[in-house]
Amino acid sequence: MLNFTQTAWLIPCYALLGMILALPWSPSLIRKTGPRPAGYVNILTTFVALIHSLLVLPQVWTTPVQQSFSWIQAAGLDIRLDLKYSAITVGAVVLITVLNLLTQVYAIAYLEMDWGWARFFSLLALFEAGMTTLMLTDSLFFGYVMLEILTLGTYLLIGFWFNQSLVVTGARDAFLTKRVGDLVLLMGVVALLPLAGTWNYDGLADWAATAELAPGVATLLAMAILCGPLGKCAQFPLHLWLDEAMEGPMPATVLRNAVVVSTGAWVLIRAQPIIALSPLAVQTEIWVGAFSALSAAAIALAQIDVKRVFSYLTTTYLGLTFVAVGIGASEAALLMLFTYAIAMALILMSVGGIVLNNITQDLTQLGGLWSRRPISGICYVVGAIALVGFPPLGCFWGLAEMVAQAPLPLLAIMLTVNGLVACVLARVFALIFLGELSDNTRRSPEGLWALVLPMTILLGFALHLPQILIVIGVMPAWSLVAEPTSLLLTSSTILGATVGLLLYTHPLVSRPIALPSKALQDFFAYDFYTAQIYKRTVVAIVRGVAVSIDWCDRILVDGAVSFAALFTIAGGQGLRYSNSGQVQFYALSILIGVVLFGLILIYPFLGQLLTE
């Protein structure tokens, strides 16, 4: 059998090739064909990448293979791109390429009339290349590099419809927020090398096991490493961007929410040994995650923009991942990220199809679509069940393992979060599919085949998730279902969903449902006013400092120089009038000068001269 592992480094390269091949279909280059071939080329390259990774997977199933390429080799620094092909990394690559392939097909329908295909598909390809490299690389340095490239990709993808002002600010905020996280991570990466001598995850783990660091250094280092994933996974206080990122096109949202943000958690899991060096960092990790999960779920409940609902749910799930990693349940976290990706992608595809031909993302303007959009409805229901803890579908297993290992306060938080998520999903379902038809939903057929096909394929994956988990051998024992914590988890799901459904469908409940206090409702609806807080603090400070430095630069620094120049000019002007134009006067001044100069020269000897 051919060895596909030796050439597995090509997997990210296919995407890059697709990216380059898409360029000729940028506007005003190839006009005859329209922009569409750019999309088809990229679907092809992603398909090739998928096939290649599927061929590699069985070859590395039992024994991981490593590969290493030299990147920078200078002045004692040897940065190598170390790739590690193992069941888990190549499995993640398969997941990414499958999801990207489906997303690209989905985008054919979603962006049917758009002129920017070349840009869109090449950016999706950039995402794919960045993510697959991130999965395969075994080095924290390249982990940072890829996170940064994904940040750039996010910026450009959110800015895809750059005509709209909200899109532009959303792109800006996403880029800058994530950059903050990335740069703090870079500080950690730079500081780590002199200490650990390596960036390879295994080497770092070995080092961390025996490292003796001053507690202050360890804390700073661990916090710095933590910051990268924090920004990427949109955790508090760097969560704002994901909400604004919803201004981008839906296919990009599908990919981003399902897998791109999870890459941060991936780096977190790999770098956990370093974070574990500092108890404070671990506590921060757990509680930031818990707080993000809980509050994002609560905020999601108060959103009326359907895309924003799911952006906050993304923050919630990654918050749960943070908690799981913090309490040492990394396996469970990985399991949940895998199932979460499929469930979230399925839900978003279903919702996206509805947003596309009902022209609105406003939940209050939708309703009654179960009769019109049964396929989307079924997909939504299955995705929702797969997303919450409800056996036997996907996320139950990861969540159940998490809650089984969680200490009591975290257990309570996780159950609450799960209940809230179930309630949010039920609410969205009720508002979209149940209830009365509205003006926006009266005519709403299922979309183009390209919209429905990827969705139904994902539906199949979601339904078969337990089977898939068994095949790849990560399925926990069935007895987990009957554990007390799992029973609590399942009941919290049922409770949350029932409350959600009742609140939004029962004829006796008056709608729209409002919290008792308007202020409290707004507090959640406006995302704890985080945007305003940022505007008044960080943004104001940077702007203030910038403006004052600019003022100093123009007035003080340049002014001082100009003042000195003015003085010179004034001096010259003043002296001009002391010149009379008479030759005798000049001769006299020369004479005086010469005498003075001579006196200075003979000054040391003057005393001698006088005494003699």
Added chain:
Amino acid sequence: MLTTLLLLPLLGVGAIALIPKPEHSRTIAAGFTVATFLWSLYLLLQSDLSGALQWQEYLPWVEPIGLSYNLGVDGLSLPLIVLNGFLTLIAIYTNGLKVERYRLYFSLLLLIMAGINGALMAQNLLLFVIFYELELVPFYLLINIWGGEKRGYAATKFLLYTACSGLLVIAGVLGIGFSGGTPTFDLAAIDLQNVGLIAQLILLTLLLLGFGIKTPLVPLHTWMPDTYIEASPATTILLGGVFAKLGTYGLIRFGLQVFPEAWQLVSPGLAIIGTISVIYGAMSAIAQRDIKRMVAYSSIGHMGYILVAAAAGTELSLLGAVAQMVSHGLVLALLFFLVGVIETKTGTRDLDVLNGLLNPVRGLPLTSSLLILAGMASAGIPGLIGFAAEFIVFQGSFSTFPIPTLLCIISSGLTAVYFVILINRTCFGKLDYQTAYYPTVSVSEQFTAIALTITIVVFGIQPNWLFRWIEPTTNVMAMMSSEFKVQSSKLEIETLEAPKLMTLDFEAKQTLNG
């Protein structure tokens, strides 16, 4: 071998003067520039990577005052010479075809190339100073004749500042030459072992001030934004891309190499000044409303990294310093080129007026796309040359100056802030169809930008192709200076433990007492 790099541009000037039709000046100038560039590339490929000076040429000239025609190149100067040829070629094809007085214009560009090559190759201090000062004349003319509205003001300011810089450097150079046993200005023969540390510090301070103006470092920088925005894009590319590099080149060649001992004393202060420049440049850029001014301030920030790296003086950081010179030259040239294109096509540089240039129908899609890439390269996004160089700077300087390095990393985040502002305002947004009737960007203009872009991307993906030419020389330099580090290690520890802002005087006193 090396004289060719001087002669070819000068021959080009002669050819331009002789041709019957001035319209052909551009082609002639380009031809001679390509020849020079290829020759320097050939020398680069032939260099033996030993780190020592190569192809030295020596002719006694005015022996009584120690001036000799002494040329030589190593890994510090050769990459910059190649960059000089490349950017001159770019500059020749910048500015469309609407240049008046072809002969003078292209002759001046060629003279600048020859002068900068000469300064980079000179191994005699006086010869260096001659080239260093001669540069001012063509630049002054370029700014004053082909500049913008306030060109007279800018040109005079430029001349005054850089002449000051020249005077300080001359003073320093004369001091160096006469302070040794026998007066000599040949770099190889200079030995300051027997000169007192105080005298060394004074001489070094003169050079630091002189080169600091040229680089420019805060607070000696105010000539720079004014000059950059008034000069034509081609002039700005040469000013920012290579001319300013003479400042940092001088710092390393004549500061670090000639005063290894005194350098150890001033380096903490230099690192702080560099960090201040980085933050100051970035912060000032955020507040600008004029895109060219914004890019000009960004340049101050990026030159600050070079100073921090040079101050750290480790093998890695020196490599980073030189790589950052090349990287900054390429990225800045691309930025100024694109800003120049936007200005000529839209007639404005105002952030509040520009909008939606990424629009494929009426906007400038290719120019905007490349501007995004250039901004990202400058902001240090991986995969582009800016990141590779800056990362080496950070990693190299961290062990010596941890706090300044971390501050530099933070301010590379600020770099992202103003580039996002720039991109959001110019490229994104809604294009006003009522006013957007822009002339098309010509093929030659696009070609120039694409050539720069490809270089930036290729070196970003394969930085070793750049580093391998620089590394041997910087390794040797770091080794030489580390010998002095061991000698003054006691002082090192003191300065490391008290990383406060120390003025030169304070340090000098400390040395006197200790």
